[in-house]
Amino acid sequence: MSEKKKNKKKNRVIMRSIILFLLIAAIGYTLYNNATAEDVSVLKVGDEAPDFxxxxxxxxxxxxxxxxxxxxxxxxxxxxxxxxxxxxxxxxxxxxxxxxxxxxxxxxxxxxxxxxxxxxxxxxxxxxxxxxxxxxxxxxxxxxxxxxxxxxxxxxxxxxxxxxxxxxxxxxxxxxxxxxxx
The missing domain is CATH 3.40.30.10 (Glutaredoxin)
Incomplete structure (x- = not known):
């Protein structure tokens, strides 16, 4: 394989690795946010009015x-x-x-x-x-x-x-x- 093709292949592997890492990070962030989000319940008729x-x-x-x-x-x-x-x-x-x-x-x-x-x-x-x-x-x-x-x-x-x-x-x-x- 020529040196040029080896570099292209190496660059492609690096780029794909970076994209894969970013996708995994985004999914992890989303899962973490959903797990730790404050649970704000929707008020409805009959509920006690929140004091303030x-x-x-x-x-x-x-x-x-x-x-x-x-x-x-x-x-x-x-x-x-x-x-x-x-x-x-x-x-x-x-x-x-x-x-x-x-x-x-x-x-x-x-x-x-x-x-x-x-x-x-x-x-x-x-x-x-x-x-x-x-x-x-x-x-x-x-x-x-x-x-x-x-x-x-x-x-x-x-x-x-x-x-x-x-x-x-x-x-x-x-x-x-x-x-x-x-």
Whole structure:
């Protein structure tokens, strides 16, 4: 065999060995990731609502478990989300109508700056607590993907309903009625 053919064959063996090694490494990495991935279960109606503690724009802490005995209208949103902006005034009006009946609203912003969220809250003159999930830990715990998403938590602390997408004022009123304590 000529020297040229030997070098070509040697180079081919080296290249194939490198490709084989990379494939084995990729498969190993995938298997390792799947084995060690955090097991985040999908929440469903009837599950206990995961507890959390977040701070509102006034610096006050809000822990979900502190609202036990009341209905909680838990709304996940962002300032850039057009449907979120459309439903906020209706949520605020219904909050005013239902807060004396034991229905609370917690608007959970997903990791935006204090300035952006405060400007939004001022623009819509919101009267309910607005908290910021800076680390997205609450978003992860609740498996929130589209915004807006609203989770209705009944007075016992269980998930009554999960609503994705924009709600009308009539929807909001009906949902608040649904979680109002007896």
């Amino acid at each position: 503690k977040l701070v509102d724009l006034d610096g006050e802490s809000h822990q979900l478990s502190d609202y036990k005995g009341q209905g909680v209208f838990l709304n996940f949103w962002g300032t850039w989300c057009k449907p979120c902006a459309k439903e906020m005034p209706a949520m605020d009006r219904q909050y005013e109508a239902f807060k004396e009946d034991g229905v609370q609203v917690l608007a959970v912003n997903i990791a935006q700056s204090d300035f952006e969220v405060q400007s939004f809250a001022d623009q819509y003159n919101l009267s309910f607590p607005v908290v910021i999930d800076k680390t997205k830990s609450v978003m992860t715990a609740y498996n929130i993907i589209p915004l807006p998403t609203t989770v209705l938590v009944n007075p016992e602390g269980n998930i009554e309903r999960i609503i994705t997408g924009e709600m009308t004022e009539q929807d909001i009123e009906g949902f608040m009625e649904e979680i109002k304590p007896e």
